[in-house]
Amino acid sequence: MSPDETCAVCGRTILAGERTRTYISPKGGHPRVVCELCRARAERLGWVDPAAPGANVGRRAEASEPPEGRLERAVARFNASEAARTVAGLMRTLGEPWVSVGAAAGSPNEVRITVAWELTWYQWGVDLGNELRAVFQLDKGHEVGQLDGSARQWNATAAVGGQLILGALAEGRAPDGEPVG
Ligand SMILES: [Zn+2]
Incomplete structure (x- = not known):
């Protein structure tokens, strides 16, 4: 414990050896340290103790889930969806795409999946x-250059059947989305 840690509710310096709880505001943000005396006030504010039984419900649990787990869940939903069949069909004519799986800006519960070829790209959202809620199409276009930088973080690949695989960047493909050579 750092010597100058303070309670997020009353502002009092936490004494050495004093018990504290860590709460997370439903609005998200950093975990807040709360002294034992302020637990009730923190709970009235709607703050959640992630260690408490029954706290891991709904959207609050997702806020504390590691990002890799969120992306894996999104990919699993995508692979089971109609969108994977769309990708499979496009792969038959266009070949292997570049694939990006990442958080959608401003939507903490939404994961954005971008699948791009030389002259066409599709973007889907997973809620x-x-x-x-079914996997939904967000956008589509023709030039990879239309995509914002975060949608061009190619961090996944597509296998036969349009099944996306996280973290398997194909060799010989540059991260800016242009084929090498
Ligand atoms: Zn306090």
Whole structure:
């Protein structure tokens, strides 16, 4: 414990050896240290103790999930969806695409999947906050240059059947999306 740690509710310096709880605001952000006396106030503010039983429900649990787990869940949803069949069909004529899987800006529960070829690209969204919502198309276009930089972080590949695989960047493909050679 750092010597100048303070309670996020009352601002009091946490004494050496004093018990504290760590809470997460439902609005997200950094975990906040709360002294034992302020637990009730923190809970009235709607802050969540991720270690407490029953706290890991709904969107709050997703906020504390590591990003890799979120992307893997999104890829699994995509691979089971109609969109994977669309990718499979396009691969038959266009070959292997570049694939990017990442968080959508401003939508903490949404993962954006970009699948791009030389002259066409598609973008789908996966809503991790709603398991029942189908994978939906966000956008499509023709030039890879139309995509923003974060959508060109090629961090996945597509296998037969349009099945995306995270973290398997094909060799011989430059990260800027241009084929090498
Ligand atoms: Zn306090």
